[in-house]
Every structure is written in C-alpha cells, then in structure tokens.
Amino acid sequence: xxxxxxxxxxxxxxxxxxxxEVAESAFLQPKGSQVLVRMEAAPINPSDLALLFSAADxxxxxxxxxxxxxxxxxxxxSGSKGRHGQRMPVGNEGAGTVIExxxxxxxxxxxxxxxxxxxxxxxxxxxxxxxxxxxxxGDVSSEDGASAFVNPMTALGFVExxxxxxxxxxxxxAAASNLGQMLNKICQEDGIDLVNIVRKQEQVDILKGxxxxxxxxxxxxxxxxxxxxxxxxTDAYFxxxxxxxxxxxxxxxxxxEQVAVSKMSEFSRYGSDQQKKxxxxxxxxxxxxxxxxxxxxxxxxxxxxxxxxxxxAGMETVVRMRKRVLDNLTTTFASSYKSKVTxxxxxxxxAALDYRGMRTGEKYLVTP
Amino acid sequence: xxxxxxxxxxxxxxxxxxxxEVAESAFLQPKGSQVLVRMEAAPINPSDLALLFSAADxxxxxxxxxxxxxxxxxxxxSGSKGRHGQRMPVGNEGAGTVIExxxxxxxxxxxxxxxxxxxxxxxxxxxxxxxxxxxxxGDVSSEDGASAFVNPMTALGFVExxxxxxxxxxxxxAAASNLGQMLNKICQEDGIDLVNIVRKQEQVDILKGxxxxxxxxxxxxxxxxxxxxxxxxTDAYFxxxxxxxxxxxxxxxxxxEQVAVSKMSEFSRYGSDQQKKxxxxxxxxxxxxxxxxxxxxxxxxxxxxxxxxxxxAGMETVVRMRKRVLDNLTTTFASSYKSKVTxxxxxxxxAALDYRGMRTGEKYLVTP
Numbered sequence: 001x002x003x004x005x006x007x008x009x010x011x012x013x014x015x016x017x018x019x020x021e022v023a024e025s026a027f028l029q030p031k032g033s034q035v036l037v038r039m040e041a042a043p044i045n046p047s048d049l050a051l052l053f054s055a056a057d058x059x060x061x062x063x064x065x066x067x068x069x070x071x072x073x074x075x076x077x078s079g080s081k082g083r084h085g086q087r088m089p090v091g092n093e094g095a096g097t098v099i100e101x102x103x104x105x106x107x108x109x110x111x112x113x114x115x116x117x118x119x120x121x122x123x124x125x126x127x128x129x130x131x132x133x134x135x136x137x138g139d140v141s142s143e144d145g146a147s148a149f150v151n152p153m154t155a156l157g158f159v160e161x162x163x164x165x166x167x168x169x170x171x172x173x174a175a176a177s178n179l180g181q182m183l184n185k186i187c188q189e190d191g192i193d194l195v196n197i198v199r200k201q202e203q204v205d206i207l208k209g210x211x212x213x214x215x216x217x218x219x220x221x222x223x224x225x226x227x228x229x230x231x232x233x234t235d236a237y238f239x240x241x242x243x244x245x246x247x248x249x250x251x252x253x254x255x256x257e258q259v260a261v262s263k264m265s266e267f268s269r270y271g272s273d274q275q276k277k278x279x280x281x282x283x284x285x286x287x288x289x290x291x292x293x294x295x296x297x298x299x300x301x302x303x304x305x306x307x308x309x310x311x312x313a314g315m316e317t318v319v320r321m322r323k324r325v326l327d328n329l330t331t332t333f334a335s336s337y338k339s340k341v342t343x344x345x346x347x348x349x350x351a352a353l354d355y356r357g358m359r360t361g362e363k364y365l366v367t368p
Numbered sequence: 369x370x371x372x373x374x375x376x377x378x379x380x381x382x383x384x385x386x387x388x389e390v391a392e393s394a395f396l397q398p399k400g401s402q403v404l405v406r407m408e409a410a411p412i413n414p415s416d417l418a419l420l421f422s423a424a425d426x427x428x429x430x431x432x433x434x435x436x437x438x439x440x441x442x443x444x445x446s447g448s449k450g451r452h453g454q455r456m457p458v459g460n461e462g463a464g465t466v467i468e469x470x471x472x473x474x475x476x477x478x479x480x481x482x483x484x485x486x487x488x489x490x491x492x493x494x495x496x497x498x499x500x501x502x503x504x505x506g507d508v509s510s511e512d513g514a515s516a517f518v519n520p521m522t523a524l525g526f527v528e529x530x531x532x533x534x535x536x537x538x539x540x541x542a543a544a545s546n547l548g549q550m551l552n553k554i555c556q557e558d559g560i561d562l563v564n565i566v567r568k569q570e571q572v573d574i575l576k577g578x579x580x581x582x583x584x585x586x587x588x589x590x591x592x593x594x595x596x597x598x599x600x601x602t603d604a605y606f607x608x609x610x611x612x613x614x615x616x617x618x619x620x621x622x623x624x625e626q627v628a629v630s631k632m633s634e635f636s637r638y639g640s641d642q643q644k645k646x647x648x649x650x651x652x653x654x655x656x657x658x659x660x661x662x663x664x665x666x667x668x669x670x671x672x673x674x675x676x677x678x679x680x681a682g683m684e685t686v687v688r689m690r691k692r693v694l695d696n697l698t699t700t701f702a703s704s705y706k707s708k709v710t711x712x713x714x715x716x717x718x719a720a721l722d723y724r725g726m727r728t729g730e731k732y733l734v735t736p
Binding site: 270300305 | 443637664669
C-alpha cells in the first residue's frame with residue numbers, strides 16, 4: 001500500500017542542465033521508527049536553496065507550469081559532480097500531520113498529531129520522517145511550527161559553541177535575518193553580548209525594536225569605527241558569518257585585531273596575541289572568501305554546520321536545546337514569512353527570483 | 369660600563385619612509401638571567417624580513433654605505449601603525465660567544481661558551497639574550513649553530529601539533545625550504561607521512577635526494593591528480609603553508625575534499641564529513657588568501673606561530689624538543705647558506721634584492 005502525492009525534485013545533469021519540477025511520487029508505508037507526515041508548511045531556507053537551485057541562472061531559465069529548466073555555470077557545475085544525474089528531493093524541514101507510522105511505539109504514538117519534522121524532502125505533500133526527530137506541536141499551528149528546527153537549533157548552536165569555546169560575546173553578520181533575530185533573543189535571555197552587523201537602516205530599526213544593544217551598519221561611513229567600538233565594549237573576538245564570500249570576515253578580523261593592538265604596550269611584528277575566531281555557516285555570497293594579511297597569525301576561520309555540531313554536542317545537549325525551542329516556539333523562536341506558495345507557485349519565475357534573493361524579512365513558506 | 373658595537377635598525381615613519389641602517393650601539397651590562405653575546409653568525413629568515421623590510425620597494429630605494437631608505441606601500445604602511453616612528457633592532461636568532469653575564473648562576477655558567485640564542489636583535493655585533501633560551505653549542509661551530517632555533521623548533525612544532533590534534537600525516541607547501549627539508553627528516557624519523565608540494569623540478573630532486581616519498585610539483589599539468597593521489601595514499605587532511613597569499617591553501621583543501629568525496633556512498637549538498645585543517649605560518653606571498661566555496665563547511669584555516677605554540681605546548685615539551693635539536697644540529701637540523709655577509713654588505717642593493725627573494729637554497733648568513 002502506498003500514498004501518492006506531489007513533490008519537488010531537483011536534478012543537475014553533467015551537461016549543466018538543472019531541472020526543478022513538481023512530480024507525482026509514491027510514498028511507501030513507513031517502517032520501524034519512521035512516520036509518514038502529510039506536509040502542511042515548509043520554509044524555504046538558504047540551505048534549501050543551495051540544493052534546489054545552487055548558482056543556476058534563473059533569470060534566463062525556461063519556465064513552464066510546475067517546472068524550471070536552467071543552466072548551471074562553472075565552477076558550480078563541476079563542484080557538484082556528486083549529484084550529477086541524481087533526482088533529489090528538497091526541503092530540510094517543515095510541519096504537518098502524522099498519518100501513518102512504523103511499528104515502533106514512539107512512531108505509533110505520533111499518529112494523528114501535528115509535528116515539526118526534518119525529512120530532507122519537505123517540499124512535498126507527504127514526507128517520511130524519523131519519529132525521534134519529530135517535535136509534537138500541540139496547540140501550535142503547522143505554519144508556526146514549520147521552522148522549528150533549522151533556525152532555532154542553529155541559533156542555539158551558536159550560543160552553545162560560544163560557551164564550549166569559552167566566549168561570552170559573539171559577532172554576527174547579516175544579523176537582521178530570522179536567525180539573527182532569534183539569536184538576539186537567546187543572547188538577551190542568556191546574558192551573552194551580541195554585536196549585530198547589518199547593512200541597512202531598516203535592519204538597524206528591526207534589531208533595535210527587539211532590544212539589540214550593539215548594532216553596526218556596514219553602509220555607514222564610520223562602519224569600522226562602530227565595529228571596533230562594539231568589539232571593544234563586548235570583548236567579542238568570536239563570531240558567525242552566513243555570507244561566506246567577499247570581505248565580511250576579513251573586516252571583522254581586522255577590527256578585532258585593531259582593538260587588540262590598541263591595548264598592547266609594545267609593537268609586535270606578528271600582531272597581537274589575541275586569538276580571533278570566525279565561523280562561516282552559509283554562502284549568501286558564492287564568491288571566494290578573501291583574507292588579507294592584516295591581522296597577524298592569531299586567527300582561525302572554520303566552517304560551521306548544524307548536523308556535525310549536533311553530533312559533537314551529544315544527545316543530552318540536543319534534548320535540552322529541543323525542549324527550549326518547543327517551549328518558546330511562538331516567542332523567542334517565532335518565524336515570519338513574506339509569502340505563502342503552493343509547490344507549483346514555488347516554481348513560477350517571479351516567486352523563484354524573489355525568494356532566491358534571500359532578503360531580510362522576505363522568507364517564503366511552502367504550503368503544499 | 370658598556371660595550372659598543374654595530375647593529376642594524378629598521379625604522380618606519382608614518383609618511384611611509386623606511387630606513388634600515390647600521391648604527392653604533394651601546395650594550396649595557398647584562399642583568400639577572402641575561403647574557404651578553406658577541407654575535408658570530410645569524411641567518412636571515414623570512415620572519416626577519418617581515419620586520420626588516422616588510423613590503424618596502426627595494427628596487428627603487430636609495431642605497432648608501434650601511435643604509436637603505438625605501439618607500440612602504442599601502443596597505444602595509446597603515447597595517448603596521450604600531451611600529452611607526454620606532455627604531456627597531458632585527459634578527460630573531462643567531463650564535464656567538466657569551467662574554468658577560470648577569471648575577472644569576474645559570475647565566476654566569478655560560479660565560480666563555482659559544483651558544484645559539486634568540487635575542488630578537490641578532491643582526492648586531494653584540495646582543496643581550498636570556499640564558500634560559502641559550503643552547504650551548506659545544507663543538508658545533510657558530511655558523512652551524514646559528515639556525516638552531518627558528519627552523520628546527522618550527523619543524524618539530526609542526527609534528528607536535530599534528531600529534532596533539534590526532535594526525536599521522538602532514539601536507540607541506542614550499543616544501544624544499546631549509547625548514548621543509550628538516551621536516552622531511554623529522555617525519556622519516558617519526559614515521560609520519562609527509563606530502564611535499566614544490567613548484568620546480570630541482571626542488572623535487574632536492575627532496576628525492578633526502579628520501580622524501582610523496583612529492584607533488586605544482587607546475588606539472590597533472591598537479592591536482594598528483595596531489596589527490598598523495599592525499600589518498602597518506603590520509604593527510606592536515607597541513608602547513610608558508611605562502612599565505614593566493615590559492616595554495618584553497619587548492620589543498622579542494623584536493624582533500626575531492627579525495628573525501630570520492631569515498632562517499634551518497635551525495636551531500638554540504639560536502640564530505642571529512643574535517644580538513646590547514647595552518648598558514650608565513651607570508652611569502654603578501655597578497656590576500658583566497659578561499660573558494662568548493663569544499664563545503666568542513667574546513668579550518670588558522671595561523672601558526674612558534675612562540676604561542678611553545679607557550680601552549682608547555683615547558684616539558686619544549687625541553688624535549690630543544691634536546692632533540694641540540695643532539696642533531698649537524699644532521700637532521702643542519703642548515704645551509706648561499707652567502708655570508710657583514711652587516712654593511714647586508715644593506716647593499718644586490719644582496720638585499722637577492723635574499724629578499726627568499727628562494728629555496730638561497731638563504732644568507734650574517735657574520736657581523
């Protein structure tokens with residue numbers, strides 16, 4: 001017995017043709033600890049876009065109902081050799097109602113409940129998910145619960161990482177995002193100083209509105225001065241950047257080093273002894289990361305991803321983080337959306353170009 | 369009472385004028401655990417050049433006997449604000465005879481002995497050094513002992529760092545340097561696999577001559593293939609790079625990731641789970657470091673410097689490392705030099721342009 005429904009697939013051929021389409025799929029009966037979820041809402045996160053479209057040319061793509069055919073430029077085509085020819089489901093997370101379950105009692109117990117889940121195939125009418133990763137939503141709506149995993153756990157993961165590495169202050173760029181707003185609330189609750197870097201006055205206003213103390217606007221003429229002052233005030237030599245490409249991280253390292261050097265009593269050719277650490281956790285800018293030789297050798301740049309972090313953090317920490325998310329889903333961890341689209345609407349040109357822009361406060365929600 | 373002698377100073381003014389000159393200095397009586405060393409030999413290491421000349425324009429400088437006046441370009445002028453107007457001695461390490469000592473018995477015991485030392489002012493006829501950092505040379509000549517610290521301790525430090533972080537293989541670029549040759553000998557002695565990246569056939573030959581197993585020539589057409597094969601054979605996902613600028617590290621990360629991905633059974637949009645780590649320990653290329661988005665988020669790039677490493681490693685490790693250096697100063701840790709120069713000759717145009725090139729096998733030794 002199987003359930004059929006519509007689902008989005010993305011396929012990149014070796015010749016550079018990317019096809020993203022809505023197709024009918026058969027969903028097998030869930031087994032063991034699996035559940036079958038009728039999906040009701042799924043956010044389009046930057047991490048989904050990396051798989052859905054990567055760097056494909058959506059401006060000049062062919063659009064037909066429920067289908068986009070686009071060209072993938074280099075080096076992204078060669079860079080994703082591993083997926084050439086594979087028809088892949090998309091959508092990290094979402095929420096819906098459990099309609100079938102495997103024989104495992106934990107899975108059975110979820111039947112009929114609305115849950116947040118992390119199927120990896122959430123842009124679909126149905127999805128198979130692991131019961132252990134499902135969060136029963138109770139009174140919270142599926143739309144409110146759709147983003148219960150990626151952003152909340154990432155924001156909490158940043159604070160956990162800071163603590164593990166002995167920091168009490170964090171620098172965050174692109175800081176007015178949904179994730180950035182959550183991070184502000186968490187840091188306020190936990191007494192961690194947060195330096196927010198944004199690039200527009202509206203974003204400054206958004207963050208002021210939720211009580212952020214240290215906000216730096218990279219479009220201001222005195223950006224470096226603002227950034228140094230914020231770092232000096234908070235002792236933030238540690239941070240997270242979702243932009244990846246360009247000089248965002250470089251500028252942050254520079255400001256950190258300038259603050260550290262200003263406190264040194266004598267010159268060292270090697271720079272300050274202050275260790276500076278930044279994590280890149282996204283690629284909003286697909287260009288190369290540029291690091292100039294202007295802050296000595298006391299820097300570390302590393303990638304940060306949620307799944308390896310959760311594995312490293314261990315079950316006890318993960319359970320504690322999930323409980324905190326569930327308890328505060330409509331407050332600290334609330335998400336907001338610009339538009340709701342069906343699976344077909346998601347593949348229309350205007351919508352695709354719009355949500356692919358990943359602009360602050362313009363997230364889309366898929367309601368299949 | 370004081371001893372007078374000639375010494376090299378480097379001064380960078382805020383207007384961009386760099387003056388490097390030989391001047392008469394008075395050396396005060398050593399105190400406490402200090403000794404006064406009559407310097408007999410000091411190598412010109414890349415780390416000295418960073419302070420001596422930085423990025424100054426030596427081609428178009430004014431040369432007069434014992435003096436160079438050059439212009440410092442941006443961003444290096446602003447980047448070294450901390451030294452503007454300061455007249456600084458130069459020369460990390462060297463060897464010579466202890467002629468006076470402070471009242472401390474360990475210092476007194478060195479009087480009359482030839483020692484390797486790390487005064488930070490070794491380009492000089494005399495230098496004040498810390499007794500605890502002096503290595504009595506016994507029968508070893510001052511020329512053979514002049515490079516007993518920076519390169520040997522750095523090469524040993526790489527192997528110690530690898531062990532501390534759980535690695536049994538190392539990638540090293542610019543690998544035919546004095547330091548690179550030492551690293552080969554250490555790795556052979558310690559059973560660590562070393563992937564040597566060089567850019568010329570002569571360098572391949574040098575390393576073959578000392579028994580290196582994995583040598584990759586970046587000038588060959590199949591460089592990436594060679595590099596992947598060497599990484600695959602050795603499992604080297606960890607390494608050190610003295611070049612800093614450009615794409616050396618990027619290429620190494622790419623090759624590591626390609627090897628890791630080739631072993632994965634299914635595609636992941638986030639790349640492999642294989643953690644890849646590179647340390648930059650020099651700036652042979654003063655351009656920016658370029659990191660392309662082609663190896664996921666499982667990478668870490670960090671700076672590596674000897675002094676912070678030694679502090680972190682602790683006294684017991686440092687003592688063990690120093691003993692190994694002393695026991696093998698004319699074998700494993702032997703250095704060779706292209707030319708010997710006096711302090712005045714060091715500031716002649718032809719010499720300065722030559723050693724500033726930092727070419728493999730063309731190191732200079734200063735004999736004041």
